[in-house]
Amino acid sequence: MANQEVKLFGAWESPFSKRVEIALKLKGVKYEYVEENLSSKSPELLKYNPVHEKVPVLLHNGQPIVESLVILEYIDETWKSGPTILPEDPYERATSRFWANFLDNKLFVAVIKFFKSKGKEQDAIEEIGELLSILENELGDKKFFAGESIGLVDIAANIVALWLGVIEEGFGKELFTKETHPKLYKWSEEYLDCSIIKETLPPKADLLAHFFKAAHA
Numbered sequence: 001m002a003n004q005e006v007k008l009f010g011a012w013e014s015p016f017s018k019r020v021e022i023a024l025k026l027k028g029v030k031y032e033y034v035e036e037n038l039s040s041k042s043p044e045l046l047k048y049n050p051v052h053e054k055v056p057v058l059l060h061n062g063q064p065i066v067e068s069l070v071i072l073e074y075i076d077e078t079w080k081s082g083p084t085i086l087p088e089d090p091y092e093r094a095t096s097r098f099w100a101n102f103l104d105n106k107l108f109v110a111v112i113k114f115f116k117s118k119g120k121e122q123d124a125i126e127e128i129g130e131l132l133s134i135l136e137n138e139l140g141d142k143k144f145f146a147g148e149s150i151g152l153v154d155i156a157a158n159i160v161a162l163w164l165g166v167i168e169e170g171f172g173k174e175l176f177t178k179e180t181h182p183k184l185y186k187w188s189e190e191y192l193d194c195s196i197i198k199e200t201l202p203p204k205a206d207l208l209a210h211f212f213k214a215a216h217a
Contacts, residue, residue, distance in 0.1 A: 009056060020071050052067070
């Protein structure tokens, strides 16, 4: 696998793109990174992901793989070196998939709803808080969702660890605090302190500047 072509089309501000970068680095996979401008997408991106026309896209020997959670599983199955992203046990694998999908289909949807709430922010904030409580209950007393090391759910939860804080500052609203969700907050600190995570995720200040620029465009 070492000599095969691996190219990632992503966007620095996207938590979904960062999921894939983290997985590739965890596995020690060398890859070429192509930064996409999401307001002016490249012909290559549209060619390789004609259905959704979005990042991330992983190109492996000319074959495109799309959707971040699908890509994470592909990476785990294709490159056996490095730590596993999904557990070996079938039940635990299914459980990890469930919670990763919970993040995308429930929490991320609630965050988008918050963006569009226009005067009904409190309802959206309460929904996000309830979903975070459900996620925290699943975490329990574990260091990471996968146990002592980072796994699929941890990587998928990028939006909780970093992006929620950016949204809080941008809107001046509390969504996720040490007081409301102490175990999940501690998890986020542990996660963001990992060397691969620190070198991959963008600085919070840069995300905040991007947020304000997009909000006033």
